[in-house]
Amino acid sequence: MGALEYDRVSFSYAGASAPVLRDASLSVGEGEFCLLVGATGSGKSTLLRLAKPEISPGGERFGSVRVHGEDVRALDPVASARAVGYVFQSPDAQVVCDTVWHELAFGLENLGVPEAEMRRRVAECCNFLGIEPWFRARTAQLSGGQRQVLALASALVMRPRLLLLDEPTSMLDPLAEKRFLGLLFRANRELGLTVVVATHSPAAMVEYATRALELSGGSVREVPLEGLSERPLAAPAPRADARVPAAPALSARDVWYRYDREGGWVLRELDLEVGEGEVRALVGSNGCGKSTLLSVAAGVLRPARGRVRNRLGASQALLPQSPRALLSRETVLDELTEWSRTGGYARAEVDAALGRMGLADAPDRHPYDLSGGQQHLLALEKLLLVHPRLLLLDEPTKGLDRAARERLAERLASARDDGATVLLATHDMGFVRAVADRVSLMFDGAIAATEPTGEFFATSWLWG
Amino acid sequence: MASARPTPFDACHAAVPATLLAGTALLSMLSVQPVYVALSLAGALTFSLVARGGRATLRGLRWQLPLLALVCLANPFFSASGSTLLLKVGPRSVYAESLAYGATMGALMVAVALWLEGAAAVLTQDRLLALSPRRARSLPLVASMASQLLPQMLSRARTMRATASACTAAGARLGLRDELVRTSTMLLAWSLEDSVERADSMRARGWESGRPRTCYRPERVRGCDAAALAGIVALLALCAWCTWETCSGWRFYPRMSDLGPWWRYLPWAVLAALPATLSLASSRDGGGGPRGRA
Numbered sequence: 001m002g003a004l005e006y007d008r009v010s011f012s013y014a015g016a017s018a019p020v021l022r023d024a025s026l027s028v029g030e031g032e033f034c035l036l037v038g039a040t041g042s043g044k045s046t047l048l049r050l051a052k053p054e055i056s057p058g059g060e061r062f063g064s065v066r067v068h069g070e071d072v073r074a075l076d077p078v079a080s081a082r083a084v085g086y087v088f089q090s091p092d093a094q095v096v097c098d099t100v101w102h103e104l105a106f107g108l109e110n111l112g113v114p115e116a117e118m119r120r121r122v123a124e125c126c127n128f129l130g131i132e133p134w135f136r137a138r139t140a141q142l143s144g145g146q147r148q149v150l151a152l153a154s155a156l157v158m159r160p161r162l163l164l165l166d167e168p169t170s171m172l173d174p175l176a177e178k179r180f181l182g183l184l185f186r187a188n189r190e191l192g193l194t195v196v197v198a199t200h201s202p203a204a205m206v207e208y209a210t211r212a213l214e215l216s217g218g219s220v221r222e223v224p225l226e227g228l229s230e231r232p233l234a235a236p237a238p239r240a241d242a243r244v245p246a247a248p249a250l251s252a253r254d255v256w257y258r259y260d261r262e263g264g265w266v267l268r269e270l271d272l273e274v275g276e277g278e279v280r281a282l283v284g285s286n287g288c289g290k291s292t293l294l295s296v297a298a299g300v301l302r303p304a305r306g307r308v309r310n311r312l313g314a315s316q317a318l319l320p321q322s323p324r325a326l327l328s329r330e331t332v333l334d335e336l337t338e339w340s341r342t343g344g345y346a347r348a349e350v351d352a353a354l355g356r357m358g359l360a361d362a363p364d365r366h367p368y369d370l371s372g373g374q375q376h377l378l379a380l381e382k383l384l385l386v387h388p389r390l391l392l393l394d395e396p397t398k399g400l401d402r403a404a405r406e407r408l409a410e411r412l413a414s415a416r417d418d419g420a421t422v423l424l425a426t427h428d429m430g431f432v433r434a435v436a437d438r439v440s441l442m443f444d445g446a447i448a449a450t451e452p453t454g455e456f457f458a459t460s461w462l463w464g
Numbered sequence: 465m466a467s468a469r470p471t472p473f474d475a476c477h478a479a480v481p482a483t484l485l486a487g488t489a490l491l492s493m494l495s496v497q498p499v500y501v502a503l504s505l506a507g508a509l510t511f512s513l514v515a516r517g518g519r520a521t522l523r524g525l526r527w528q529l530p531l532l533a534l535v536c537l538a539n540p541f542f543s544a545s546g547s548t549l550l551l552k553v554g555p556r557s558v559y560a561e562s563l564a565y566g567a568t569m570g571a572l573m574v575a576v577a578l579w580l581e582g583a584a585a586v587l588t589q590d591r592l593l594a595l596s597p598r599r600a601r602s603l604p605l606v607a608s609m610a611s612q613l614l615p616q617m618l619s620r621a622r623t624m625r626a627t628a629s630a631c632t633a634a635g636a637r638l639g640l641r642d643e644l645v646r647t648s649t650m651l652l653a654w655s656l657e658d659s660v661e662r663a664d665s666m667r668a669r670g671w672e673s674g675r676p677r678t679c680y681r682p683e684r685v686r687g688c689d690a691a692a693l694a695g696i697v698a699l700l701a702l703c704a705w706c707t708w709e710t711c712s713g714w715r716f717y718p719r720m721s722d723l724g725p726w727w728r729y730l731p732w733a734v735l736a737a738l739p740a741t742l743s744l745a746s747s748r749d750g751g752g753g754p755r756g757r758a
Binding site: 052076078081086088090095098102106107112113119136138154155158295300315316317318325326327339368383387388389392 | 589590604605608609611612615616620623624626627629630631632633634635636646649650653654657658661662664665666667668669670671672673674675676677678679680681682
């Protein structure tokens with residue numbers, strides 16, 4: 001008897017013309033760490049959700065889904081919550097309570113677990129995951145990585161035998177991702193928990209997984225783990241001549257910035273020069289000031305000291321970390337045409353953008369119905385349609401699968417070839433290698449080093 | 465790692481500081497008598513310094529002291545009563561009693577504001593919500609979700625406006641009205657989308673399972689908490705009686721009454737000094753208090 005079994009499962013969303021799943025069959029054994037891979041929009045989330053009746057999507061379903069031998073349709077909410085844990089993608093949206101302790105206890109309270117038993121389970125879970133130092137913190141104070149660990153803990157505290165995770169690390173930086181996966185691996189090996197992770201970027205998880213399944217064309221097939229390891233992105237090579245032009249497009253001199261008087265300096269003694277037509281990558285750990293620097297460069301934040309000169313300030317565009325801060329229309333088509341009058345572009349360019357995103361036949365979809373990665377691409381295409389001379393991008397590859405990252409690298413190289421200057425903040429070193437002319441390493445609010453991309457990676461102890 | 469900052473009274477059950485501070489603030493509001501108000505103000509100021517720190521207290525006093533002065537100086541012009549004439553400003557007479565009444569009311573307002581600010585520093589939202597009755601177990605959840613929503617929406621609105629202003633290549637910015645409509649529409653859509661995933665997250669963890677919900681209490685009432693509560697209630701009762709005896713015979717106009725026996729102020733002085741004293745004592749214990757919490 002497997003921990004999770006799908007037997008010829010087909011599923012169609014209400015009103016959809018084609019099924020998402022077609023005779024999908026799989027069996028995951030007890031204690032396995034299974035990856036479920038597939039392109040964005042292939043139906044991974046749908047497949048996982050069918051194993052949790054209380055969050056199953058509405059539509060027509062055939063075939064059976066069994067958890068530890070029992071048909072999930074026979075599970076009531078209590079039995080389902082006890083048997084199957086579920087971790088969602090967004091670290092923000094899935095947190096319900098305002099304190100860590102309350103979030104941990106939330107599920108147990110719902111199940112009517114006696115208080116003494118709750119205390120024991122919460123204590124054990126905190127011990128296992130190392131949550132005790134921030135047990136009494138407010139959830140709003142937590143980093144994205146901590147929030148996702150909290151989401152994992154909130155599922156584990158109910159002691160399920162099967163844990164399903166839907167793109168749990170797509171919003172995390174590489175360090176937080178490694179921490180999260182380390183904890184998940186421990187839960188799998190030390191607690192005997194069966195783990196199924198849906199992901200479109202499996203490279204970081206390969207070393208933990210015992211097997212991988214691919215969802216393609218609505219059906220599931222086994223794929224070798226070796227084939228999922230990280231490979232360099234296929235993208236246009238950086239330009240050979242990466243010298244900074246004599247007149248920089250963007251320069252910052254001795255810039256200092258802090259968000260409030262009581263807070264510490266986020267930027268300090270920062271000097272930066274970005275040449276016109278250059279693609280410059282800003283790399284560095286969380287909190288080193290990358291996003292703040294982008295806002296200062298865009299003129300959104302005014303430095304407390306120092307001077308910023310932006311020759312391209314009249315023709316710039318900023319892609320924020322969350323594309324939803326930019327998406328304001330009801331349909332993908334409306335989104336792309338929003339700035340057509342002021343930006344001076346025609347319908348043909350919009351159609352070309354739709355084609356590049358693979359949404360030519362779905363222009364009327366709501367942007368929020370797209371995956372997180374597709375929303376990122378949509379926001380970027382919207383910005384590129386107005387042909388900005390300066391592009392400021394904050395984590396542009398967050399949530400993107402390999403194919404989308406490659407497409408994005410091509411788009412940036414194309415914009416650069418058209419004369420655009422690009423300043424991007426990212427943790428994605430593979431993307432930096434593929435697209436950047438020069439790399440600036442930020443540390444402690446300042447630029448620690450700026451080098452041509454090849455030289456930067458050749459001499460780097462960490463990323464070389 | 466984010467961790468909760470030690471606060472005064474974090475070594476006892478929230479009911480203890482809640483009763484003490486709510487009782488003290490309530491009695492302060494009812495004790496319109498110069499000596500009681502002066503004692504309350506001194507106690508509130510000391511407690512604020514201990515619980516919130518000098519900088520936060522001074523920041524508050526920047527608007528509280530002008531308010532006190534305004535009420536004090538304005539009262540004679542609204543209520544020209546009394547028997548001790550100090551001066552005449554045009555046709556208006558300024559009496560010492562009227563000035564004293566204004567000063568008392570101004571000081572009372574400042575004292576109550578300081579008590580409430582101190583209480584907010586000590587009784588964090590989760591501690592207060594944990595005091596909700598067992599029959600209202602969903603109330604803390606609703607309140608905590610609502611309290612998260614507003615700061616999150618404000619932060620998102622700032623990001624949206626900043627992004628819009630940074631995208632100069634898209635042409636001229638929208639007018640204020642259009643910008644507000646755009647931002648509020650985006651915020652609504654974003655929040656609704658989040659709420660769908662949050663609802664799924666709740667259901668995935670047994671929300672609406674049909675079982676009676678139990679309650680995880682991060683704090684438990686122990687023997688010393690019960691004893692402290694009993695002592696505080698007794699002190700509040702004694703203060704209420706003394707205040708009633710003093711204030712029922714007290715008049716500002718036409719001439720201020722005698723202050724009465726000194727011992728009637730003693731319980732009130734002890735009560736006003738108690739929050740700061742207990743806070744200092746707990747900080748001497750090392751901030752965490754003499755015993756651990758669940």
